[in-house]
Amino acid sequence: MAKKTAGKTAKKKKKTRKKPESAIGPRVVSDEEEKAVVKLRKRAKNKRKESRPAVLLSGNEACVMGALAAGVGFFAGYPITPATEIAELLSQELPARGGTFIQMEDEISSMAAIIGASIAGIKAMTATSGPGFSLMQENLGFSIIAEIPCVVVNVMRGGPSTGTPTSPSQGDVMQARWGTHGEHSIIVLSPNSVEEAYTLTVKAFNLSEKYRTPVILLLDEVIAHMREKIHLPSEEDTPVFNRVKPTVPPEWYEPYEDTPSLVPPMAAFGDGYRYHITGLVHDTHGFPTNKQNEIKAHLLRLRSKIEKNRREIVMVESEMIDDARIAVFAYGSVSRAARRAIVLARSTGRKAGLVRPKTLWPFPEVAIEQLAAHVDVIIVPEMNLGQIVREVERKAAGKCRVVPLNRIDGKLISPEEILREILEV
Amino acid sequence: MQKTDLLYKYLRTDKKFPHLWCPGCGNGILMGGLIRAIDRMELDKDNVVVVSGIGCSGRLPVYVDFNTLHTTHGRALAFATGIKLANPDLVVFVIMGDGDATAIGGNHLIHMARRNIDINAIVINNNVFGMTGGQYSPTTPSGAKSTTSVLGNLERPFDICKLAMGAGTSWVARSTVYHVRRLTDLICKAVEHDGFSMLEVTSYCPTNFGRRNKMGTAPKVMRWIKDNSIPVDKAKDMTPEEIGDKLVTGIFVDRDDPEYCTLYSELRIKEGYDPHEHEHGK
Ligand SMILES: Cc1ncc(C[n+]2csc(CCOP(=O)(O)OP(=O)(O)O)c2C)c(N)n1
Ligand code: SF4
Ligand SMILES: [Mg+2]
Numbered sequence: 001m002a003k004k005t006a007g008k009t010a011k012k013k014k015k016t017r018k019k020p021e022s023a024i025g026p027r028v029v030s031d032e033e034e035k036a037v038v039k040l041r042k043r044a045k046n047k048r049k050e051s052r053p054a055v056l057l058s059g060n061e062a063c064v065m066g067a068l069a070a071g072v073g074f075f076a077g078y079p080i081t082p083a084t085e086i087a088e089l090l091s092q093e094l095p096a097r098g099g100t101f102i103q104m105e106d107e108i109s110s111m112a113a114i115i116g117a118s119i120a121g122i123k124a125m126t127a128t129s130g131p132g133f134s135l136m137q138e139n140l141g142f143s144i145i146a147e148i149p150c151v152v153v154n155v156m157r158g159g160p161s162t163g164t165p166t167s168p169s170q171g172d173v174m175q176a177r178w179g180t181h182g183e184h185s186i187i188v189l190s191p192n193s194v195e196e197a198y199t200l201t202v203k204a205f206n207l208s209e210k211y212r213t214p215v216i217l218l219l220d221e222v223i224a225h226m227r228e229k230i231h232l233p234s235e236e237d238t239p240v241f242n243r244v245k246p247t248v249p250p251e252w253y254e255p256y257e258d259t260p261s262l263v264p265p266m267a268a269f270g271d272g273y274r275y276h277i278t279g280l281v282h283d284t285h286g287f288p289t290n291k292q293n294e295i296k297a298h299l300l301r302l303r304s305k306i307e308k309n310r311r312e313i314v315m316v317e318s319e320m321i322d323d324a325r326i327a328v329f330a331y332g333s334v335s336r337a338a339r340r341a342i343v344l345a346r347s348t349g350r351k352a353g354l355v356r357p358k359t360l361w362p363f364p365e366v367a368i369e370q371l372a373a374h375v376d377v378i379i380v381p382e383m384n385l386g387q388i389v390r391e392v393e394r395k396a397a398g399k400c401r402v403v404p405l406n407r408i409d410g411k412l413i414s415p416e417e418i419l420r421e422i423l424e425v
Numbered sequence: 426m427q428k429t430d431l432l433y434k435y436l437r438t439d440k441k442f443p444h445l446w447c448p449g450c451g452n453g454i455l456m457g458g459l460i461r462a463i464d465r466m467e468l469d470k471d472n473v474v475v476v477s478g479i480g481c482s483g484r485l486p487v488y489v490d491f492n493t494l495h496t497t498h499g500r501a502l503a504f505a506t507g508i509k510l511a512n513p514d515l516v517v518f519v520i521m522g523d524g525d526a527t528a529i530g531g532n533h534l535i536h537m538a539r540r541n542i543d544i545n546a547i548v549i550n551n552n553v554f555g556m557t558g559g560q561y562s563p564t565t566p567s568g569a570k571s572t573t574s575v576l577g578n579l580e581r582p583f584d585i586c587k588l589a590m591g592a593g594t595s596w597v598a599r600s601t602v603y604h605v606r607r608l609t610d611l612i613c614k615a616v617e618h619d620g621f622s623m624l625e626v627t628s629y630c631p632t633n634f635g636r637r638n639k640m641g642t643a644p645k646v647m648r649w650i651k652d653n654s655i656p657v658d659k660a661k662d663m664t665p666e667e668i669g670d671k672l673v674t675g676i677f678v679d680r681d682d683p684e685y686c687t688l689y690s691e692l693r694i695k696e697g698y699d700p701h702e703h704e705h706g707k
Contacts (some may be wrong), residue, residue: 074507074511076506095693095696095698096696096697097698098693098700100510102506102510104503104506105536106532109500109503109506109532109533110503112496113503113506113507113510116494116504116507116508117507117510117511118507119504119508120508120515121511122512124511142497268512269474269492269512269515270472270474270512270515274490274492274493275492275493276486276487276493276495277495278487278494278495279495279497287441287487288487288495
């Protein structure tokens with residue numbers, strides 16, 4: 001699926017509908033009004049975008065542009081295919097912007113260094129692939145428990161171990177969820193285009209700053225290396241969120257206070273708030289604790305700050321789903337093959353539709369519950385032996401059939417394979 | 426300043442005391458040296474960062490009233506790298522155990538030496554994994570007993586200072602927990618040095634090392650350290666046989682190598698970045 005003409009893009013956008021993770025919440029305007037407003041806003045945004053020059057970028061390059069737009073000031077990493085271009089590009093881009101690039105001795109220290117930079121108040125990221133992502137897991141857990149914002153890009157390649165360094169894969173979906181030890185929640189985003197590699201990188205930074213947590217961007221090798229013509233959004237269309245800093249006098253500052261937002265303000269080292277940061281379970285002052293009530297309160301808040309904000313964090317897009325009896329649930333590059341298959345299926349009269357999670361974790365549970373209630377079957381194609389499909393099965397809970405479609409030979413899942421499955425089910 | 430004033434000024438006396446170290450442990454002596462040095466240098470507490478790894482030594486930051494970071498085992502130097510590069514105005518100390526610095530974190534140590542970032546590393550060498558109950562470490566002497574070398578250690582120990590020197594560290598010194606005044610002086614010198622500095626502090630773990638190796642009480646070991654240390658100036662004129670297993674103390678290397686943060690800010694300016702136009706870092 002290559003570049004599109006402006007007209008086609010607009011048509012596609014019309015059919016695309018953002019599905020809210022949950023429909024709860026006060027409604028001040030009617031559905032119709034809201035839809036009209038959203039449509040107008042989208043049209044204006046597209047117009048602004050199209051007036052900007054088009055650029056031809058790879059997914060990795062778009063990720064770098066997104067990071068710069070979001071305000072990244074520090075990158076630490078260790079070279080690895082197929083993520084290396086991100087480091088190479090940032091090593092050139094950061095100095096002129098007053099930022100810092102450093103090539104560390106391994107991915108363990110890379111992860112550590114970005115956490116350190118973030119503690120000193122700078123937005124920080126790293127980029128890696130499977131073997132390096134494995135090495136990052138311990139310190140990833142540190143950034144979760146110590147609530148240090150940062151962005152980790154994992155361009156997935158075939159594993160385990162050195163695996164197939166240049167082949168696409170979606171084998172790290174569960175590692176991203178559970179790779180670091182212990183009970184925790186995590187945010188994982190998955191773009192399916194070069195443009196989305198840009199927008200979701202910005203989103204990753206924003207979510208990490210807002211919720212004080214690492215955010216993982218799972219690219220697959222195809223999205224990372226594919227080139228597409230995109231119009232980079234303007235600054236106006238790229239809202240940037242910066243972490244909330246404390247405003248209280250230092251004596252009052254409780255760095256891990258249980259605030260109503262569940263996310264305590266974060267002071268940088270050097271800001272005048274001298275406090276303690278540790279990977280041990282800690283009390284609201286940041287000091288290690290063994291008290292049962294404090295352990296529980298701490299771990300539950302870490303979970304709640306993500307789970308209770310699913311409405312903002314969980315992004316799902318659906319297409320051609322309103323009358324669909326067969327849904328394809330696909331993410332990353334596979335979702336593009338799925339879309340093509342659905343269009344082909346519709347031309348033969350099959351009522352198929354696409355549901356595409358941009359957020360893999362927290363898992364779009366409500367979207368699947370709603371979907372399972374009105375389709376006969378959900379097909380889940382993945383470049384692994386079935387990872388996200390288990391979550392789909394769990395949430396569909398027998399209300400509809402769930403059919404996996406898997407491939408692990410280093411080749412993409414083709415539209416034809418998905419079409420065959422659609423026609424068979 | 427009165428001793429107690431110093432305690433109230435620099436320790437988190439109302440928070441995390443009593444500390445968890447055993448009676449006779451060397452960790453507290455190093456902590457005393459650290460705050461005396463910081464006081465003597467009149468460093469602004471808000472600008473001081475103390476980073477540690479995991480171990481008994483790693484517990485130090487929790488007790489001192491600075492910007493403190495207790496990281497993962499062996500990785501303190503890598504976390505500190507991010508902090509220092511992001512804000513070079515901060516004075517960064519990294520406190521590590523011998524296991525922390527030379528076993529699991531050995532790779533980071535040698536690369537810090539090579540990069541020469543202005544960070545002050547202090548390794549508390551008690552020749553053992555104290556926190557996990559006394560297993561042999563990369564500095565446990567050959568033949569010594571530990572819970573994983575009950576039959577005697579077959580491995581040869583690192584000389585931490587030589588390791589740091591070999592990797593190119595621009596400032597390397599050794600002191601001990603007996604020589605408290607000298608220790609404080611050396612910490613001040615390490616801070617004054619513009620570049621990576623590595624101070625090894627010979628310490629003692631009575632609970633998990635001394636007991637198994639029949640070294641006697643903590644005061645007895647202190648006396649041993651005193652009697653067996655020789656200043657580096659004296660050692661210069663001695664043969665290796667004469668030095669034997671004695672502790673050579675003092676500054677081994679003090680070189681003016683280009684510091685990384687300085688090089689990086691020059692690179693930024695060369696690339697067209699104007700530091701005065703932008704508010705610092707943030
Ligand atoms: C990745 C990892 N492996 C193992 C441990 C267990 N562990 C905790 S402290 C320690 C050794 C500490 O020895 P040292 O660094 O010499 O510090 P000391 O306690 O002697 O001060 C070990 C192995 C850990 N915390 N993390
Ligand atoms: S176990 Fe050893 S190193 Fe740890 S506190 Fe006790 S004496 Fe000190
Ligand atoms: Mg030790």
